[in-house]
Amino acid sequence: MKKFIIITVVLFFGISSNAYSDKYTLVIEPTFPADQGKQVYEPLRQWLNKKTGHQFEIIIDNNYYFYWRNANGTRMPDFTFDAPHIAAFRAKKKNYKFVAATMEKLSYHLISLDEPAEGQTVQDFMVGKKIVMLPNPSLASVYFTKWFTDLFAAPKKDVTALSWQEAVEIVFDGSAQAAIVPNWMFDLYPNFASLIESKKIPGSTFMASPNVPQEAINSFQEALISLQSDEAAFDVLVELNTDGFVKPNETDYDDAIKLVPGVF
Numbered sequence: 001m002k003k004f005i006i007i008t009v010v011l012f013f014g015i016s017s018n019a020y021s022d023k024y025t026l027v028i029e030p031t032f033p034a035d036q037g038k039q040v041y042e043p044l045r046q047w048l049n050k051k052t053g054h055q056f057e058i059i060i061d062n063n064y065y066f067y068w069r070n071a072n073g074t075r076m077p078d079f080t081f082d083a084p085h086i087a088a089f090r091a092k093k094k095n096y097k098f099v100a101a102t103m104e105k106l107s108y109h110l111i112s113l114d115e116p117a118e119g120q121t122v123q124d125f126m127v128g129k130k131i132v133m134l135p136n137p138s139l140a141s142v143y144f145t146k147w148f149t150d151l152f153a154a155p156k157k158d159v160t161a162l163s164w165q166e167a168v169e170i171v172f173d174g175s176a177q178a179a180i181v182p183n184w185m186f187d188l189y190p191n192f193a194s195l196i197e198s199k200k201i202p203g204s205t206f207m208a209s210p211n212v213p214q215e216a217i218n219s220f221q222e223a224l225i226s227l228q229s230d231e232a233a234f235d236v237l238v239e240l241n242t243d244g245f246v247k248p249n250e251t252d253y254d255d256a257i258k259l260v261p262g263v264f
Contacts, residue, residue, distance in 0.1 A: 024212070025079070027067075027077040028081045029083050029086065037060040041239065047223065047236050051219070051223035052216070052219040052220055054216065054219070064134055065136075071089065071090065072089075078208070079099070079206060080207045081206050084205055085257060085259040086260070087202075088257035089257055094210075096210065097209075099208050100206045101246060102204050102244075103246055106182055107198045108183070109182075109186040109198075110178055111168075112171070112178040112193055113191065113192060115193045116195070129178060130155065132170045133157070135159040140167075141157075143198050144180055145261075158170070178195070201255070202248060202252045205248060
């Protein structure tokens with residue numbers, strides 16, 4: 001009889017722990033088309049579910065415009081995986097908490113298969129040429145505006161790319177002469193020349209809503225930081241283009257928010 005009671009209690013608590021797992025939303029910067037992005041981040045979702053005991057729903061907006069509109073609107077997702085300037089905006093304007101950031105700093109490159117002639121400036125070289133990037137306010141679009149300030153001699157801005165990979169492919173097929181992409185994408189293609197590189201800033205950053213319990217935030221953070229020390233997490237890190245995550249230094253984001261158009 002005693003044995004039966006013990007087994008019953010164990011089963012009860014096992015079922016209860018699953019029954020009380022919470023569901024959380026995770027909005028991710030749309031650097032892939034939505035359907036493709038959900039496939040790319042599926043290993044991450046499974047890892048978070050396994051390590052935290054909670055259930056995560058990944059949400060990817062159809063394009064950067066909707067991503068920014070929702071970030072600047074009333075939507076308050078539980079967690080986000082943001083470009084650093086959007087992460088800084090959420091912290092400043094929505095009281096989101098910094099959770100984890102990629103180990104690697106982020107910069108953006110203006111890349112091309114061709115280079116300026118000797119003595120020719122990049123600005124002169126790019127006059128009349130097409131540069132492809134993700135739409136505003138992606139950091140690629142932000143840096144385009146910072147780098148090319150002469151409206152009469154500016155290159156043509158092409159925001160048709162739905163991913164960083166597609167931006168590179170558009171240059172390869174000759175539909176554009178250059179692209180603006182993050183450093184990790186540039187590093188994959190040594191045949192490209194970097195014509196301009198931005199200042200380094202914090203990498204992609206996970207944020208938590210002020211409405212999420214601290215205990216859930218802690219388990220989420222621990223799950224992310226544990227990725228680098230677990231061989232089983234290799235596929236997750238590959239998809240996230242990083243060697244691992246660290247706790248962010250909040251002061252590193254002081255300048256990042258200034259890259260959000262219209263905020264300052």
